[in-house]
Amino acid sequence: MEVIVIGSGVIGLTSAWYLAKEGHSVTVIDRQDSSGKETSFANAGQISYGYSSPWAAPGIPLKAMKWLTQEHAPLKVKPSLSxxxxxxxxxxxANCNEAKYAVNKSRMLRVANYSRDCLTHLRSIENLAYEGRQKGTLQVFRSEKQLDAIQQDMKLLTxxxxxxxxxxxEQCLSVEPGLADxxxxxxxxxxxxxxxxxxxHQFCLALTEKAKALGVQFVFDTEVVNLNHHNQTIESITTTQxxxxxxxYVVASGSYSRDLLKxxxxxxPVYPVKGYSLTLPIVSSDKSPTSTVMDETYKVAMTRFDDRIRIAGxxxxxxxxxxxxEQRKATIDMVIKDLFPHAGDFSKAEYWTGLRPxxxxxxxxxxxxxIKN
Structure with a gap:
């Protein structure tokens, strides 16, 4: 069967690889000039099976009201009647209550477990270099209230x-000694x-080469502008080429999938939720994260790569x-300087923004x- 995958981010690429392994003829189309140039480009770098959790949680509406007046709030809203x-x-x-939160988190954890198994299978076949580490996530709390609130999540994790x-x-320091100061x-x-x-991004580039070896065709610098359909069937797609x-057809174009599928x-129900990241060269390995440290107060993740730190939130x-x-830069700057003040070289800071679907x-x-196909 011939399959077109729209989007060459991590979801589109893994879909293409699995389809090719099953013997299908696959073409990946992307508007960028290479793979993984949008949401997959400079995100937090977390493969967080256990940390999978909905943002729609009990207490979020009240917290959101408070965050509107805070300088370094984890949520920002640009007023709009869109x-x-x-x-x-x-x-x-409507999902910010205990009952729906429990259902949604359980669903996300089931998908996360399945995702873990798929990634393990993929890695057992393909040797991919992407600065991967398997050293866990540490979610750090600054207040007793946060410690108490995590009990419900722990029940769902169990x-x-x-x-x-x-x-x-002290146990936190045993896995993340860079927090000692x-x-x-x-x-x-x-x-x-x-x-x-x-x-x-490195994962995407490496998997692109593996997919090409399986016969997957890539068409870059090409935007899909129309899905031509009749009788619940897509007959073709019109692109800029x-x-x-x-x-x-597989639609894996992130936040842009919403308008395409219209x-x-x-x-x-997909909305582009904007996030920011900062990447710093490491100047002191001992003063840097070992893996991912998630600051629960500011919802900012600090992830260790080989010789870089990615801070995102x-x-x-x-x-x-x-x-x-500049204010968004200031927030992620503040968090890394607060928890790992001697870790990175700010003279070589690289900032980025992307849209979460x-x-x-x-x-x-x-x-x-x-749609039938």
């Missing part, structure tokens, strides 16, 4: 078979030993916007649609 934002936010707020431990400060700022942490890290036809009368509801305000309940949209 119908897409209003509809998405309304659905998200039910889902996710290994985890609640650590005191700031231990007085912490009260404890949740350790998820099976979580992993890695450079997502002409029309393409296949027997089946053309075939499919409505998906902030959820901004601002539509399709790629500007990087977020659903109101946090669960991904996977599977067959009413």
């Amino acid at each position: 119908p897409e934002l209003v509809a998405w936010a309304t659905k998200m707020l 039910e889902s078979g996710i290994e985890h431990s609640l650590f005191g400060v 700031v231990k007085d700022k912490l009260v404890g942490g949740l350790y998820l030993p099976d979580d992993e890290t890695g450079d997502c 002409g029309d393409f036809k296949a027997d089946a 053309q075939v009368n499919l409505s998906i 902030t959820a901004e509801l601002a539509g399709f916007n790629y500007l990087i305000p 977020m659903t109101p309940d946090g669960t991904p949209i996977i599977g067959k649609t009413p």
Whole structure:
């Protein structure tokens, strides 16, 4: 069967690789000049099976109101009456209760476990270099209130078979000794030993080469502008480089999937939630993270690559916007300087922003649609 995959981020690429391994003829189309140039480019670098959790959680509506007035808040909202934002936010707020949070987190953990098995299988076949580490995630808490609040998550982790431990400060230092100088700022942490890290962009580039070896064709610098359909079937797609036809189509274009699928009368509740990252060369290995440290207060992740640190966070509801305000830089600067003040070289700082394709309940949209192919 001939299959077209729209999007060459980590989801599109892994889909293409698995399809090719099953014997299908696959073509990947992307508007960028190479793989992994959008959401997959400079994200937090977390492969966080255990940390999978919906943002729609109990208490979030009240916290969001408080965050609106805080300088370094984890959530920022650009005032807008966009119908897409209003509809998405309304659905998200409807999921901010204990019952729906438990259901959604359990769903996410099941998908995460499946994802882990798929990645393990892929790595058993392909040797991929992406600065990967398998040293866990440490979610650090600055208050007793945060420690108390994590109990419900721990119950769900236990039910889902996710290994985890609640650590005191000294135990936190045993897995992340770089925090020793700031231990007085912490009260404890949740350790998820099976979580992993890695450079997502490097993973994409490496997997692209493996996919090419399986016969996957890549068409870059090409934007899909129309899905030509009739009788619930896509007959072809129109791109900036002409029309393409296949027997089946996979849409993996992140936040842009929403508007693309509107053309075939499919409505998906996806909104582009903007995030920011900072990448620093390491100047002191001993004063740097060992793996990923997640600051629960500011919702900022600090991830160790080989000789770099990736700091990423902030959820901004601002539509399709790629500007990087100085205030957003200041927030991620503040967190890394607060917890790992001697780790990175700020004279060589690299800032980036990307769009997370977020659903109101946090669960991904996977599977067959009413469109036949």
